[in-house]
Amino acid sequence: MRILREWLARLGKRPSPEAAAAGPAPPAAEAATLRRLLGGHCIMCAGDLAGHQYTMFASAVLGGPDPAPAEPFFRALEEQRWQDAAAFQEWEGARDNAEAFAIRCPAGGSAVLVMHDPYELDHGATALSYKVLTPESGRALAEVAEGRRWQPL
Numbered sequence: 001m002r003i004l005r006e007w008l009a010r011l012g013k014r015p016s017p018e019a020a021a022a023g024p025a026p027p028a029a030e031a032a033t034l035r036r037l038l039g040g041h042c043i044m045c046a047g048d049l050a051g052h053q054y055t056m057f058a059s060a061v062l063g064g065p066d067p068a069p070a071e072p073f074f075r076a077l078e079e080q081r082w083q084d085a086a087a088f089q090e091w092e093g094a095r096d097n098a099e100a101f102a103i104r105c106p107a108g109g110s111a112v113l114v115m116h117d118p119y120e121l122d123h124g125a126t127a128l129s130y131k132v133l134t135p136e137s138g139r140a141l142a143e144v145a146e147g148r149r150w151q152p153l
């Protein structure tokens with residue numbers, strides 16, 4: 001959504017309320033943001049990102065008068081309790097959001113990137129954390145992410 005707002009700003013237009021309510025960025029823009037945050041290469045295989053896939057498996061709203069509800073979201077991610085993290089599926093176009101992405105390497109590894117997706121146009125998305133998972137944690141995450149739509153990076 002932030003990316004959509006950027007595009008619209010470039011066109012000299014304001015996002016409509018309908019656009020703000022539409023949800024997270026479309027996959028192509030989302031993948032471009034992830035590629036930028038990853039520096040264009042995979043830290044698991046040290047190759048470029050061809051053949052790599054991602055899916056957003058959890059998200060939480062950060063902005064607003066009370067950011068405390070997001071704390072269990074970050075705690076679950078920190079402790080790699082993927083099922084608990086995936087219980088968070090919140091997203092608001094008019095607030096800052098945190099989004100957790102599973103990244104799958106064709107060499108067999110997996111990683112999690114947590115992105116801060118700010119509402120303000122002049123603040124780009126940043127990576128809050130980026131961790132390579134152990135095979136065991138990666139398998140647990142794959143189970144939680146099963147059935148989700150994986151997108152090419």
Ligand SMILES: [Zn+2]
Binds near residue numbers: 045046105106107
């Ligand atoms: Zn890789």
